[in-house]
Amino acid sequence: MKREFLDILRCPVCKGKELRLEETGSDDVEIRTGKILCSVCGVSYAVDSGMADFFKDSGVDVKREQEAVDREEYLWDAEGERYRINKANIEKFREQFLALPEGDGSHFFKRGGCFQPIAEGAHRFYSTLEHMQLKDGDKVLALGDGFGYASYKFAQRGSMVVALDISSYLLASDLYIKDAYFDRVFSDMHDMPFKDALFDIVYCSAVLHHSKELEKVFFEIRRVLKPGGRLFVINESSRGVFERVNPLFEDLKKRGYSDTAYTIPEWVKAARSAGFKGIRLELLSIADDYIARQINKNVRPGGTLHLAYFLKRHQWLERALLFLLKYPRILFRPKSWRIVCWK
Ligand SMILES: [Zn+2]
Numbered sequence: 287m288k289r290e291f292l293d294i295l296r297c298p299v300c301k302g303k304e305l306r307l308e309e310t311g312s313d314d315v316e317i318r319t320g321k322i323l324c325s326v327c328g329v330s331y332a333v334d335s336g337m338a339d340f341f342k343d344s345g346v347d348v349k350r351e352q353e354a355v356d357r358e359e360y361l362w363d364a365e366g367e368r369y370r371i372n373k374a375n376i377e378k379f380r381e382q383f384l385a386l387p388e389g390d391g392s393h394f395f396k397r398g399g400c401f402q403p404i405a406e407g408a409h410r411f412y413s414t415l416e417h418m419q420l421k422d423g424d425k426v427l428a429l430g431d432g433f434g435y436a437s438y439k440f441a442q443r444g445s446m447v448v449a450l451d452i453s454s455y456l457l458a459s460d461l462y463i464k465d466a467y468f469d470r471v472f473s474d475m476h477d478m479p480f481k482d483a484l485f486d487i488v489y490c491s492a493v494l495h496h497s498k499e500l501e502k503v504f505f506e507i508r509r510v511l512k513p514g515g516r517l518f519v520i521n522e523s524s525r526g527v528f529e530r531v532n533p534l535f536e537d538l539k540k541r542g543y544s545d546t547a548y549t550i551p552e553w554v555k556a557a558r559s560a561g562f563k564g565i566r567l568e569l570l571s572i573a574d575d576y577i578a579r580q581i582n583k584n585v586r587p588g589g590t591l592h593l594a595y596f597l598k599r600h601q602w603l604e605r606a607l608l609f610l611l612k613y614p615r616i617l618f619r620p621k622s623w624r625i626v627c628w629k
Pocket residue numbers: 297298299300301302324325326327328329
């Protein structure tokens with residue numbers, strides 16, 4: 287972390303704004319180790335590997351999920367050998383982390399590779415990035431940013447970025463910050479260590495569906511946004527109103543993950559209850575997703591792929607189709623969507 291980062295923080299325990307930093311180690315980029323102390327309640331928070339850790343009293347769900355993430359052997363190579371996320375393995379897979387989200391065309395990003403889901407969603411990331419129209423100096427919070435590649439892309443565009451996550455995956459951010467700096471914190475998204483009205487943009491990708499209290503997390507996001515600030519939500523799991531919960535979620539729960547599949551009306555309702563002034567739901571292109579998956583499989587274009595390309599060439603036709611499919615998708619199978627909210 288940088289010393290200036292202290293200015294935007296508040297103590298998550300007592301909400302006090304008088305924090306001080308005791309630095310014990312730094313490098314040419316940032317403060318690497320030390321302690322953040324709250325002058326109001328006396329609680330201290332460790333700074334390690336440049337990251338402030340604001341977990342003092344994480345709930346049972348968060349603890350279980352942190353343990354599950356730490357146990358996960360997320361990475362695997364061409365031989366199928368599996369690795370956990372830690373400093374040594376992040377260094378080993380350095381080139382792949384630096385190529386996120388779209389990848390470098392290697393097997394890691396192809397069908398069956400460890401970064402496949404990220405690579406196949408890269409078009410959604412870049413389309414959202416375009417929508418954001420970031421301005422120099424915009425303050426951006428990337429909630430649940432995992433490895434930190436999204437924060438890296440925002441920082442490269444001149445934004446002042448904070449990445450927040452519950453997991454040690456955030457250690458991978460060390461690969462990015464030397465090129466484009468951003469701050470990183472460990473924290474619960476329901477109770478963030480930030481003062482009110484700080485950020486121009488909050489970006490969430492595949493993170494809010496881990497919350498059991500969707501309204502509370504939307505409320506907390508609204509609190510840290512500036513008036514007029516925007517929230518972008520993508521890649522969240524959801525189900526149709528008449529669709530049964532996928533048994534996969536039971537399996538995830540047993541492994542310690544707290545993923546939940548809300549319906550689209552539940553998403554919109556949570557955002558509305560939190561008091562957002564404007565809420566826009568976009569059901570994203572099915573053709574884009576299909577093309578991304580097929581290209582990634584290296585298959586020869588068949589009839590359906592030709593049809594998907596045809597739709598992309600005739601935007602009016604795709605828009606008409608998306609319009610016709612809107613309610614069937616909300617009721618039966620939403621697939622990918624994006625919610626943008628304004629404070
Ligand atoms: Zn305090």
